[in-house]
Amino acid sequence: MIFSVSYQVIARKYRPQRFSDVIGQDHVSQTLANAISCNRIAHAYLFCGPRGTGKTTLARIFAKCLNCSDGPSVDFSDDDTKAKEIAEGRSIDVLEIDGASNRGIDEIRELRDTVMYAPASSKYKIYIIDEVHMLTKEAFNALLKTLEEPPDHVKFMFATTEPEKVLPTIMSRCQRYDLRRIPVNLIADHLKFICKSESVNADADALYAIARGAEGCMRDAESALDQIISFCGDNITEPDVLSMFGLTAQVQLFAMADAILTVDSTRVLIELNALAGQGKDLGRLIGDLLGHMRNRLVYIVSKGDLGILEISETEANALKKGEKLASEKDLARVLDVLTDCESRLRLATSKKILLEVSLLKAAQAKAAMDIDEVIGQLKKIQHEDVPPLISASSKATVASNQKKQSVSISKSDQKAVDANDLDELWKQLLAAASKASPFMQTYFQRSQPVSFENGIFVIGLSADHLALVDNQRNHDMLIAQIKLLGHDNVQFRFVDDPPAENSLPEPVLEPIGDLPQVDSDIIITNDSQSENKEIKKVKKEPKPEKIDPEEFKNDPLIQKALELFKGRIVEVRK
Structure with a gap:
């Protein structure tokens, strides 16, 4: 069979072509659009942010706005020839350079030599350097002078996921824009739009599962959707998504969380063994459980604000049912234990054992007494009579x-x-x-x-x-x-x-x-005339202390402390 048109992946097919199409980065899109409208266009821009959030896409859209036929203009025509050339990567005046492949000083010297030439058919000659942090220090230094005082017809646009590796001298010569991770609900809505355009039926829970797994990266979500369509066809359900990407079902997360928050240690181990038996990745499991506990905490604090929670209404209703299981302080202690487990799990050789112990600790942490409560009980004890606790002996x-x-x-x-x-x-x-x-x-x-x-x-x-x-x-x-x-x-x-x-x-x-015999070496004497006390140090032979262990153990304060902290006396030492 011969196909006349090659298949184009979803991430490329639905790539934003205008500032208005960019999702979740309004603070950058609006600023760049206003800069064009006000004719305040800088000579160098640095786009920073996680992978798949739109750094290179924004650079290309900005280049189209600058070099369109009626440019610089935000509202260019869809049929604009120069804009199409830039979108398809055919424009000779917009050069996209991979920083990882062209990181040496020789490549930057060559770029510096070509900067002096005027653009062939556009208003600006634009250099888009992706992963700019991969350039060597020598290459950065070679670019400094050109970047500080470039010709009027040259614009630089840099993109990087690691801005801390870019030299401060480079950053100070650029306008920096930090892109954010895209919220789950925005990713889910965009995936819903794509499924409708592709005539694919997808459950809302399935799309939310993909969006959660993408961790704020739109390109990751689109790639995952492309993959799940190939696996499921035209009908996508949540179990298909969970099984394919190793995610944990919401029902299983709620069961595990309820077991922890009700301090049911046996049930915690049963749920964990069930998930491990299904081949769940333990690292992904602890991450999913952390996110779920975070949602429980935020639900209580925000009083169910879905905008902050970034969850579906179905999950929000389930959280509302379990709202009374734990307080904010309880959830905070559980989150501390799970966070510590996540950091240690990467280096652990016996991951399942570490996870078992950590989940049991999390259950005990929920049941632990808060320090404010301990202090309150101690203060209460001070105002109560302590009954005599005397054994027969x-x-x-x-x-x-x-x-x-x-x-x-x-x-x-x-x-x-x-x-x-x-x-x-x-x-x-x-x-x-x-x-x-x-x-x-x-x-x-x-x-x-x-x-x-x-x-x-x-x-x-x-x-x-x-x-x-x-x-x-x-x-x-x-x-x-x-x-x-x-x-x-x-x-x-x-x-x-x-x-x-x-x-x-x-x-x-x-x-x-x-x-008890006190090893005292201080004698206090009174001076009757001056009515002042004089302290003299006198060496004295140490005498062994005698402490009655039974009287110590039965002291009311000791007994009350043992009762409060659920402890026991192991040994009485002199």
Whole structure:
């Protein structure tokens, strides 16, 4: 069979021919059109952006506007001869040069020599250099002088995907235009237009799947559509697109995401194994899952704005149903885990194992407690009474300690004092309480007796210490100690009334009872005449510290911390 006309691929057949045909780059098209209308045409332009977004296409359209028969003009005729020559690559006054193939200094010297010649039949001689970043440094330097002061009839148009590799001296001599990735919905609409022109039936979900896979590149989307038409014929469905390009179906993404956000670890592994069994590329899978989680987060933040989401209405309705599964903070933590997995997956030898672990981490990250919530609970604890958490073994220890304290007090011949002598009673109670609860010694020493009447002993201390001291365990301990001093049926009350700084008692330097031995090398002496304190350093033999492990483990603050952070004590070290 002989074909009279050769087949032209969709990307070339539907290539934009005017500024109005360019999709998703209005900020560049409008600027160039206004420059022509205002006769403010520069001598050099640099188009930057990802592949397939229209850099070379815009350069060609701009060249047609400059060299059309009635040019420079934005509204040239479709039958304009010079415009057709440029579109077909036949114009001798518009030279397209591949920077990768002509990157040396010799080629640039040759170009520099031809610049001086006037155009053959057009108004301007235009040089379009694609992938200009491939030129060598010497070639760039050879072009500098010509680029800075070119003849009036010469225009340069450069295109590059890597502008950072272009010399700053070159960039400073050009007008730079940065092209953006094209939104998914614009690509899908353009593919729909092409399918209608080609008499092809395509599902909206199928076109959105192609648009998502193109990642903002129109040429990639058009090439994929060309390929899928060859595979499916005149009827394109989403499963065909997914199977051909290895994309993940939206139903599978929703199932995986729901398993993560409901912290269903078993279901996460089942969904992953099902996708891996279908031959899905794991790198593509984590990318699709990242995009899906991003859509969930943006849906919540933007309140379902489809313009920001770049998704179909069907997917938006599905996102709305799962809106309550996770908060913004939950999704942000999950995205952090998935992003880390994506970066590590490229170098991983066991990709499936890494993905399994990362997805399980993502599920746990969703269930993790936010730091603000932790701080809030800690503040709440400070305003609650901590109930005594004493095991059977620790009760025996407490009883033994109280027996020792009773013997110690009797041996020292400490006698119960009259209740009116509040200061003397406080000193005795402070010494006994410090032995009974070494961990609270610092707080007791920074408190003061306020009153003792009608069986109620009022103790004043700062508000910061109040929440830590005012709990049931300390009440019971103080009641037991004051009972040993001869006062029964006494209740304690803590109030916000801290002592003055200059009235705080001096630190206890000698160990009392079973208190830990402090390796102190500081002695504080008072000068009665100057009323100043003098601090002297004295070397002292270190003494081993003694810590009762059971008392440490059963301390209310330690127990509350273990309960809050779901931890356990592995070892108590001195």
